[in-house]
Amino acid sequence: MTAARSHRAAGLACLAAIALAVVASFHYLAVDFGSLFEAGARGRMARFVVEFFPPDLSPAFLRQVGIAALQTLAVSLLGTAIPVVFGGLLALPAAGRLGRAPQWPARLALNALRSVPELVWAALMVLAAGLGPFAGTLALALHTTGVLGRLFAESLENASPAPEAALRDLGAGRVARFAYGTLPLIAPQCLGYTLYRWEMNIRMATILGFVGGGGLGQMLYFHLSLFQQGQAATVLLAMALLVLSDDALSGWARRSLSAQPH
C-alpha cells in the first residue's frame, strides 16, 4: 500500500514539475502570442502568405524542382547505403566480435557519430567538401553510420549463438561461421532498420540544403532569400509530396512486412 502511495506521490510531484517547467519555458522565452495576432502582425503574415500564390508551375522551373527532388532522393539513398557498409564494419568490434580491446573504441566512435545531428555534420561537411549534395551525403552518412552501427551491434549481440557453435563443431572457419550462422539470423532485422533509417533520411535530406547540403532544401533557402515566394511555394509543395509519399510507402511496406508469416 505504502509503495503504491509513494509511487503516486512521485507521479504527482513529477506532474507538478512538468507544469512548472512548461510555465517557466513560456515565461523565459517571453513569447508574446497576443502580439502575434494583433492587426499589424496579422497583416504582415497575411501578405507573406499571399505572396506564395500562385506557385511557379512553369515547365522549366518544374524541371529544376524535379532534378532537385531526385538529388534529394539520391542523397538519402547514398546516405543510407554507405552506412550499411561502414556501420556493419564498426558493429563487429562494437558487439565484441573481435575481442574486448577494440570494443569500447568502436562503441565510442559510434556514439560520437550518432550524437552529432545531421544538420551539424552538414555544416561541418560544407567546410570539408564545399556547398552541394556531396556535403549532404557525407553528413547523412556520418550520422547514419553511428545509428545503424549501434542497431546492428545490438542485433549481433542478441543473435542466438547456437548456429555458430554448430558450425564451429563441424569445423567451419570464423568467416564462414559468421556468414552462414549469424548473418542469416540478423539480416531481416538489419534490413528493417536500414529501411526505417532510409525513410527518416529522405526527410532529413530535404532539409540538409538549408546549410548547403544540396537538393530541395538548398533551393527553398535560395528562393526564400531572394524573396521569390512563388518559386519557394513550388519547392514546398514538392517537399510535402516527397514526405507524404515516403510516409505512405513506408506505412505500406511495414504493413506488408508484418503481414508475412514468420
Add this chain to the structure above:
Amino acid sequence: MSAVAAVRPALRDPAAARRLGWAITALVLLWPLGRLADFHPATLLAPSNLQVLGTFLAGYLPPSMAPDFLRELATATLTTLAIATAGIALAFVIAVPLAIAATRSLSVAAIGPADGRWRGRLLRQAVRTVTVLLRSVPEIVWALLFVRASGLGPAAGVLALAITYGGMLAKVYSEILESADVRPARALLQAGSGRLAALCFGLLPLAADELVSYTVYRWECAVRAAVVMGFVGAGGLGQLMDQAIKGFVPAEASSISLVFFALVLLADAISLVLRKVLA
C-alpha cells in the same frame, strides 16, 4: 568462405550467383545516384579543403571557456530547452482533441445500428487528413518560414514544433488508443456513458503507459529539433553553432558540441526518470 570452397567444392554457396547478381545490380543502380549527388570523394582530399577542415579541427581544442561566451552559451542552452518544452506543451494541446476525434474505438455509431455512421467516419477521415497535413512539412521548414515571415526567433521554433509535433502526437496517440482492447470502452458506451468518460475509464487505463512514454520520447526528440532549428534562426544552441561555424571560431563550436552532448544525455536521463515514475 573461399577457404571452405577450396577445400571442398561441394560446400560452395548455392546462392552465390544470385547474390553476386544482386550486388552488381545495386552497384549499377547506385552509380547514377552518385553522379546526381555529386559524389566525388576526391574533393575531400583536395589540399584547399583539407586545409580548411584541418585548421578548423585544430582549433577545436581547447574548447572556448571565455566567461562572456559561457554566459551566452548558458542562455542559449536554456532557450533550447525552453523551446522544446513549450513546443511540446503546445503540440500536446493541439494533439489531444485531434487524437480523440480520430479514434475509432470511441465511435458511438460503431456499437450498433445507427444512422450517424458515415458522418463519424467522415469526421475521422477529415481529422486524419489534418494530422497528415500538419506532419507533412518538417518542423525546421516551418521554423524557416516563421523566421522569414516575422523575424520571430525562439517563438518561431515553438510554433514550428507545435505544428509538426502536434500532428505526430495526434497520429500516434490515436494509434495507441486504437491498439488497446476496445471492450471496456464499448461496454461503457453501450451502458450509456459519454465518449469522454469511455476514454478516461475505458481506454486510458490500458494505454496510459505507452502514451506517457511516447510523449516523453517526443520531448527528447524536440530537444534535438530545437537545437537544429537554430540553424535557420530560431535561436538557441543551433544559432550559436551556426555562427561559430560560419564565423570560423572552432573553439566555440567545440564548447557548443560539448554542451549539446551533455544536453542529449540529460534529456535521456530525465526521460528515463519520467517514464519510470509516470508510467
